[in-house]
Amino acid sequence: MADTHSFEEMIDDHRIAQTLMVMNQRAGAFVDLGVIDQLGNHLAYIGPYDLKGKNYYGQAWFVEVMSKGVYISDVYMGFRQLPHFIIAVSRQENQRRWILRATIDPDIFAGIVQAAQIGRTGDSFIINESGILQTRSRFTGDILSNSNIKVSSFGKGTSITEEGNGQHRQILYAGCWLKNKNWLLVISRDVRQEMRSLFATRNVEVGIILAGILAIVLTVLFTTRLTVRQLMENDRKMDELNAQLVQSDKLAALGKMAAGVAHEINNPLAVIIQKTGWMEDLxxxxxxxNSPNYEEFKTSIKKIEDHVERARKVVHNMLGYARRMEPRLEDVDINQTINQTIDILENYARINNIDIQADLAENLPVIAADQAQLQQVFLNLISNAIDAIGKEGIIEVKSRRIDTRIWITVKDDGPGISDDQQKMVFDPFFTTKGSGKGTGLGLWISYNIIEKMGGTMTCKSQQGKGSMFTIVIPIVTPDKK
Ligand SMILES: Nc1ncnc2c1ncn2[C@@H]1O[C@H](COP(=O)(O)OP(=O)(O)OP(=O)(O)O)[C@@H](O)[C@H]1O
Ligand SMILES: [Mg+2]
Known part of the structure; x- marks a missing residue:
């Protein structure tokens, strides 16, 4: 306006009013317009206040606009006691220098700035270089009050700083210096408000990651434990099988040797018994x-005969076993065989206060086996139990069918067998019974009989608690004979 109008035109009241109207058609923010001459005299004025005739000579803004050509003030109260700011431009026209000065209503200005207030905690305002508010702000303070914002922390362009406002709230400030004036446009938000959805997403993410890690750890733990348990179980089974294999190998070798030895001993025994008979005759x-040693000879010969008889019994047992290696197959009712065996031993047991209890399964099928051999096995096991108990106790004989096998257990509450001896109970000639009482062949023969049937025989015992012998034999149906 200063450039397109001359001084003469502008000091005309009518023209200046018209100019203000044109200006407000564009912006609507101009409160008044005035013309001041180079001596500071307000010559023309259009606006709500009575400023005509005032003199500004010597005032800072007047000096600045005269020297620099343009002046934009900070917001101030001035003569009219209302916040406002002015824009003044000076123009050189021939020998005269004059000033066109307009007042701007900061409220209109603030309206634009406040449009940037977002959300419940958002604020936007303008401050000058000293941090004084140039527009009203929502939370920071009223116009012309101190915002307490460190202006120095805002650099060129748009910069962002974060500050606590003393109420444990973190505020995020974005500031940008305006182009033609050292005013800072500030937009602020509560960090928590700003970041709320971000934090929520982060929390969900952390939750998912933690849950994932937990799931992975649990799965790994579970599968490792399962695998380890399976491996241990496999190891145990393998050890058991190995032990059984070693046992049966050992017993087979021992058996062969024992049978051979028995054979070799049989002949000398026959000669010895024949010769002792001859000596008796003599x-x-x-x-x-009439010889003084007659009685001595007689008892010696008797002793020789007793011991030969014992040796013959052993040899007889062993050879009998060797001869009967091939079993005769017939229809065998296992329960009946057990009952018969108990009948045979019952009297002997009762004398010693031993109770033999039978717990027999009803669903046992008739199988193809050698009844005499099976009876020999049961006899061996039950009489071993009676011998072990000595006086007073219980023997439990059980039979069960599990899948394609029959399980028979003979359990006693005798003194049990030490771990070391358990390894040897099936060996031929292993006995703890006094000389002349046991041959140590009972379990060995029994073991071999069951093994020939395709079954297994095992011993479990705990010293002081008792022993249990378990026989497992496959069900061979008579049709398959
Ligand atoms: N139920 C049991 N309780 C404790 N020890 C046992 C039991 N059964 C067997 N034994 C031990 O195993 C050894 C070997 O038994 P095995 O039947 O082979 O021979 P034996 O009974 O000593 O002699 P035999 O059977 O010729 O009379 C026994 O001497 C005994 O020490
Ligand atoms: Mg025995």
Whole structure:
């Protein structure tokens, strides 16, 4: 306006009013317009206040606009006691220098700025270089009050700083210096409000990651434990099988050797018994009867005969076993065989206060087996139990069918067998019974009989608690004979 109008035109009241109207058609923010001459005299004025005739000579803004050509003030109260700011431009026209000065209503200005207030905690305002508010702000303070914002922390362009406002709230400030004036446009928000959805997303993410890690750890733990348990179980089964294999190998070798030895001993025994008979016959003659050593000879010969008899019994057992290696197959009712065996031993047990209890399964099928051999096994096991208990106790004989097998257990509450001895109970000639009482062949023969049937025989025992012998035999139906 200053450039397109001359001084003469502008000091005309009518023209200046018209100019203000034109200006407000564009912006609507101009409160008044005035013309001031180079001596500071307000010559023309259109606006709500009575400023005509006032003199500004010597005032800072007047000096600045005269020297620099343009002046934009900060918001101030001035003569009219209302916040406003002015824009003044000076123009050189021939020998005269004059000033066109307009007042701007900061409220209109603030309206534009406040449009940038977002959300419940958002604020936007303008401050000058000293941090004084140039527009009203929502939370920071009223116009012309101090915003307490460190202006120095805002650099060129748009910069962002974060500050606590003393109420444990973090505020995020974005500031940008305006182009033609050292005013800072500030937009602020509460960090938590601003970041709320971000935090929520982050929390969900952290939750998902933690849950994922937990799931992975649990799965790994679970599968490892399962695998380890399976491996241990497999190991155990393998060890058991190995032990069984070693046992049966050992017993087979021992068996062969024992049978051979038995054979070799049989002949010398026959000669010895024949010769002792001959010696007895000779002793009956008169000349020996009168000998002072007659009785000594007689008891010695008797002792020889007793011991030979014992040796023959052992040999007989072993050879009998060897001869009966091939079993005769017939229809066998296992429960009936067990009952018969108990009948045989019951009297002997009762004398010693031993109770033999039978717990027999009803669903056992008739199988193809050698009844005499099976009875020999049961006899061995039950009489071993009676011997072990000695006096007073319980023997439990159980039979069960599990899938394609029959399980028979003989359990006693005798003294049990030590771990070391458990390894040897099936060995031939292993006995703890006094000389002349046991041959140590009972379990060995029994073991071999069951093994020939395709079954297994095992011993479990705990010293002081009792022993349990378990026989597992496959069900061979008589049709398959
Ligand atoms: N139920 C049991 N309780 C404790 N020890 C046992 C039991 N059964 C067997 N034994 C031990 O195993 C050893 C071997 O038994 P096995 O039947 O082979 O021979 P034996 O009974 O000693 O002699 P035999 O059977 O010729 O009379 C026994 O001497 C005994 O020490
Ligand atoms: Mg025995």
């Amino acid at each position: 002793l009956a003659e008169e000349e020996f009867k």
